[in-house]
Amino acid sequence: MKQLEETRMVLNLIIRKPISLIALIIVFGFVIVGFLAPYLVPYPEDAWGLAYNVENRFSPPSLQHLFGTDALGRDVFSRVLLGARFSLMIAVGVIGIALIIGIPVGVIAGYYGGKIGNFLMRVTDMFLAFPPLLLAIVLAATLGRGLLNLIIALAISWWPWYSRLVFIQTNTIKNMPYVDSAKIAGLSTFRILYKHIIPNALTPTIVQAALDMGSAILEAAGLSFIGVGVKPPTPEWGLLVSEGWQSINVAWWIAFFPGLAILVTVTGFNLLADALRESADPRLRRTILMRLGIKQ
Amino acid sequence: MNCKAVSKFLLIAVIAVLIAAIGAVVYLARITGPTFETTTPPTLVSSTTPTPITTPTIPSTTTKSVVVYASLSEMVTADPSTEFSNSILWLCLVYEPLLWYDPLQDKLIPALAESWEASEDGMIWTFHLRKGVVFHDGTPFTAEAVKSSIERTINLGQGAAFIWDPIDRIEVVDDYTVSFILKYPAPMERIVASSYAAWIFSPKTPNTPEWFNEGNDAGSGPYKLVKWDPENEVILEKFEDWWGWKLTSYEMASPNAPDVFVVKIVKDAVTQERLVISGDVSIAQYVPIEDVEKLKENPNLKVVIKPSFQNLLLFINTKKSPLDNVLVRKAIAHAIPYEDIVKVARSGLAHVASGPIPTGMWGHSDDFRYEYNLDEARRLLSEAGYPNGLERTLTLTYTAGDIYEKRTAELIATSLKKIGINIDIRPMSWEEQWALAQSGWENPEGAQDLFIMYWWPTYITPFDFLYNMYHSESKAFNLAYYENPEFEKLIEEAVYYEGIDEEKALSLYYEAQRIAHEDVPIIPLWDMVDVRVGRAEIGNLDKAINPAYPTVIFAQVLSVEK
Numbered sequence: 041m042k043q044l045e046e047t048r049m050v051l052n053l054i055i056r057k058p059i060s061l062i063a064l065i066i067v068f069g070f071v072i073v074g075f076l077a078p079y080l081v082p083y084p085e086d087a088w089g090l091a092y093n094v095e096n097r098f099s100p101p102s103l104q105h106l107f108g109t110d111a112l113g114r115d116v117f118s119r120v121l122l123g124a125r126f127s128l129m130i131a132v133g134v135i136g137i138a139l140i141i142g143i144p145v146g147v148i149a150g151y152y153g154g155k156i157g158n159f160l161m162r163v164t165d166m167f168l169a170f171p172p173l174l175l176a177i178v179l180a181a182t183l184g185r186g187l188l189n190l191i192i193a194l195a196i197s198w199w200p201w202y203s204r205l206v207f208i209q210t211n212t213i214k215n216m217p218y219v220d221s222a223k224i225a226g227l228s229t230f231r232i233l234y235k236h237i238i239p240n241a242l243t244p245t246i247v248q249a250a251l252d253m254g255s256a257i258l259e260a261a262g263l264s265f266i267g268v269g270v271k272p273p274t275p276e277w278g279l280l281v282s283e284g285w286q287s288i289n290v291a292w293w294i295a296f297f298p299g300l301a302i303l304v305t306v307t308g309f310n311l312l313a314d315a316l317r318e319s320a321d322p323r324l325r326r327t328i329l330m331r332l333g334i335k336q
Numbered sequence: 337m338n339c340k341a342v343s344k345f346l347l348i349a350v351i352a353v354l355i356a357a358i359g360a361v362v363y364l365a366r367i368t369g370p371t372f373e374t375t376t377p378p379t380l381v382s383s384t385t386p387t388p389i390t391t392p393t394i395p396s397t398t399t400k401s402v403v404v405y406a407s408l409s410e411m412v413t414a415d416p417s418t419e420f421s422n423s424i425l426w427l428c429l430v431y432e433p434l435l436w437y438d439p440l441q442d443k444l445i446p447a448l449a450e451s452w453e454a455s456e457d458g459m460i461w462t463f464h465l466r467k468g469v470v471f472h473d474g475t476p477f478t479a480e481a482v483k484s485s486i487e488r489t490i491n492l493g494q495g496a497a498f499i500w501d502p503i504d505r506i507e508v509v510d511d512y513t514v515s516f517i518l519k520y521p522a523p524m525e526r527i528v529a530s531s532y533a534a535w536i537f538s539p540k541t542p543n544t545p546e547w548f549n550e551g552n553d554a555g556s557g558p559y560k561l562v563k564w565d566p567e568n569e570v571i572l573e574k575f576e577d578w579w580g581w582k583l584t585s586y587e588m589a590s591p592n593a594p595d596v597f598v599v600k601i602v603k604d605a606v607t608q609e610r611l612v613i614s615g616d617v618s619i620a621q622y623v624p625i626e627d628v629e630k631l632k633e634n635p636n637l638k639v640v641i642k643p644s645f646q647n648l649l650l651f652i653n654t655k656k657s658p659l660d661n662v663l664v665r666k667a668i669a670h671a672i673p674y675e676d677i678v679k680v681a682r683s684g685l686a687h688v689a690s691g692p693i694p695t696g697m698w699g700h701s702d703d704f705r706y707e708y709n710l711d712e713a714r715r716l717l718s719e720a721g722y723p724n725g726l727e728r729t730l731t732l733t734y735t736a737g738d739i740y741e742k743r744t745a746e747l748i749a750t751s752l753k754k755i756g757i758n759i760d761i762r763p764m765s766w767e768e769q770w771a772l773a774q775s776g777w778e779n780p781e782g783a784q785d786l787f788i789m790y791w792w793p794t795y796i797t798p799f800d801f802l803y804n805m806y807h808s809e810s811k812a813f814n815l816a817y818y819e820n821p822e823f824e825k826l827i828e829e830a831v832y833y834e835g836i837d838e839e840k841a842l843s844l845y846y847e848a849q850r851i852a853h854e855d856v857p858i859i860p861l862w863d864m865v866d867v868r869v870g871r872a873e874i875g876n877l878d879k880a881i882n883p884a885y886p887t888v889i890f891a892q893v894l895s896v897e898k
Binding site: 089090091092094097098111112113184185267271272273285286287288289290291 | 605606609624626627630676679680736737739742743745746747749750753760761762763764
């Protein structure tokens with residue numbers, strides 16, 4: 041009951057701030073487009089890279105082709121639209137896998153401590169020792185190009201951050217009186233972890249994960265741009281920018297629109313994450329409420 | 337908190353702009369080296385970077401004419417005996433062979449040799465050497481240098497050393513006469529004009545690759561090497577004592593040749609285009625092909641379009657089912673939209689290939705094109721037992737980063753889908769895809785099904801194409817794993833007759849190509865047309881390009897104002 045109220049409050053806060061509202065709309069729109077893209081695109085064959093049109097290369101934006109056409113005469117608007125789906129898949133996939141690896145490692149290391157904890161955290165540190173983007177580039181290049189490989193590469197460079205976060209939380213929570221009483225009551229370790237520790241350790245991690253969605257999209261685009269990401273003719277945004285870069289002097293629109301899509305989406309995610317963090321932080325929340333003239 | 341949101345937005349905007357402009361960043365990083373001004377009057381100008389700009393041999397007070405040539409790929413080695421890669425770009429200016437070959441006029445141009453003759457049976461070739469030639473280290477050039485250079489190349493046995501395979505021994509007749517005694521007849525006049533491994537260097541050279549790779553040269557050519565920084569730039573300076581400057585009418589020399597020639601590595605076509613438009617480089621090796629029409633209209637630039645002997649070919653894994661069936665291979669050959677590929681991939685700047693020998697080269701014939709006809713392709717496919725297309729998805733690999741190969745691959749995949757063949761396009765690094773393709777000799781199931789690759793000849797002979805890509809002994813480049821004894825016998829016979837009876841050699845090469853055309857191990861796609869863009873003030877750019885020596889700009893024939 042209390043949690044529901046909390047959620048309503050956070051939502052309320054977001055909607056009352058115009059910039060957060062815009063962010064929410066962007067993210068919401070992105071998700072919808074991501075789901076429905078295959079049904080929305082005006083030229084599905086162009087979007088999937090199944091067709092080309094020699095006579096229609098490099099036509100500038102027009103009513104027929106809102107974002108113009110590319111070097112193979114394909115509709116850029118369709119490709120950008122379908123690209124939203126791949127970006128959504130990447131964002132969800134990367135963060136999801138990173139959480140699936142990161143949370144158990146952090147919880148186990150934090151709860152048991154000692155040798156196991158030390159071992160797990162040193163492994164985590166090993167991954168943290170590499171600059172994340174560099175690690176992702178190396179992994180993606182080793183695994184070879186492809187959507188799944190790209191997601192795996194990014195997730196591997198991502199999970200240690202979550203396991204760190206969860207580890208610190210678990211460390212604090214495991215000494216709480218309610219955990220002690222659960223132990224005395226004879227609950228199994230699994231039950232203690234599952235019922236008492238994970239739910240309480242998760243909040244900051246979830247906020248962080250939401251915050252990272254935008255970065256995941258940006259990094260995936262970066263990897264595709266430098267040629268270690270998805271395979272052509274997948275209309276991934278980073279790949280679209282890199283394809284368009286070659287013809288930037290004759291046809292600016294091929295690189296511009298996918299670039300714009302990246303900019304808008306990533307900005308949307310980041311603003312939303314900011315709003316979330318503000319409302320989750322009690323001190324920040326109070327100042328906002330005061331400014332908005334709401335009594336708590 | 338609005339202010340924070342705005343700053344966040346700005347931050348992300350900046351990041352996004354940065355990513356979109358990665359090329360520009362690369363460009364800036366590339367330009368931190370020395371910069372040469374090439375506008376009139378061309379002066380050697382030092383940039384503000386703290387690094388030493390010029391070697392002490394170029395006093396910065398005198399006015400020197402400078403030409404900067406942007407190369408797309410970096411240099412690797414500098415040993416004239418073994419180098420078989422990008423250094424051709426400057427080796428042709430620093431070293432000289434006995435003869436040059438101009439394939440467009442089918443003419444040999446004397447270099448270190450003034451005249452030559454072959455014995456009746458083509459087994460003994462005698463070259464009469466030029467007098468009064470000195471190497472850059474001051475050593476006079478004699479027949480002994482020819483013998484020692486070629487023998488070093490043969491003994492090291494690396495790179496293109498195979499061109500000397502016909503040689504049994506080299507005899508020094510006198511100081512200015514040298515004879516090659518052969519094991520079998522061969523067209524030595526063309527072999528000595530090879531683009532690799534044919535260089536003559538000073539006999540006083542320390543005989544180690546390290547010495548060369550430290551940036552020393554031992555050549556006799558019109559330019560000497562003054563700076564060797566293979567990943568960034570190579571600087572050449574005029575060799576005043578070159579014999580060619582003194583001749584009044586030598587076609588390989590111009591009185592206004594640049595004093596300094598700089599090869600600058602700029603690894604991106606868009607950046608090269610920017611640099612040549614702004615005048616920071618004088619000649620660009622590659623510009624985005626679709627911009628060529630626009631560049632032609634620029635009064636400050638000159639676009640030179642010349643044939644090249646480079647072509648792009650599609651190799652088929654002939655040892656893997658269902659591609660071991662010649663009908664399936666023929667179906668694929670008829671389902672490739674050759675004309676569209678030339679229009680899309682090269683903006684029309686290529687010829688649809690007809691056989692593996694490029695347009696304009698001797699041995700080429702127009703009889704070996706496959707017709708783009710989807711009905712015929714479908715018919716062949718059902719005749720082969722696949723009326724509904726292939727079940728297995730075929731993999732097609734190409735070199736990642738090559739935009740022409742990428743577009744070609746995409747069009748092939750799109751078109752093959754129409755006859756029910758699904759293609760998985762896989763970009764790979766060149767080393768990786770080459771290794772994978774070579775592994776197919778051992779394990780054809782593990783190798784890719786289709787493979788796109790360029791070829792260009794070491795010296796101008798059809799044998800170079802037909803042996804390297806089609807002969808079963810050539811494990812490194814016959815990546816279709818094609819084995820046909822009849823074909824192999826024909827080309828071996830043909831190369832034998834090259835030195836004796838060219839007509840006979842031609843008809844044998846024709847017959848060999850006809851067999852390959854029927855067996856379809858390889859589908860030649862297009863023959864490249866070369867585009868170089870130079871500043872308008874650089875004269876004779878057209879003369880400085882020779883398709884037998886790809887990527888080279890013969891700076892000694894350029895004409896620039898002081």
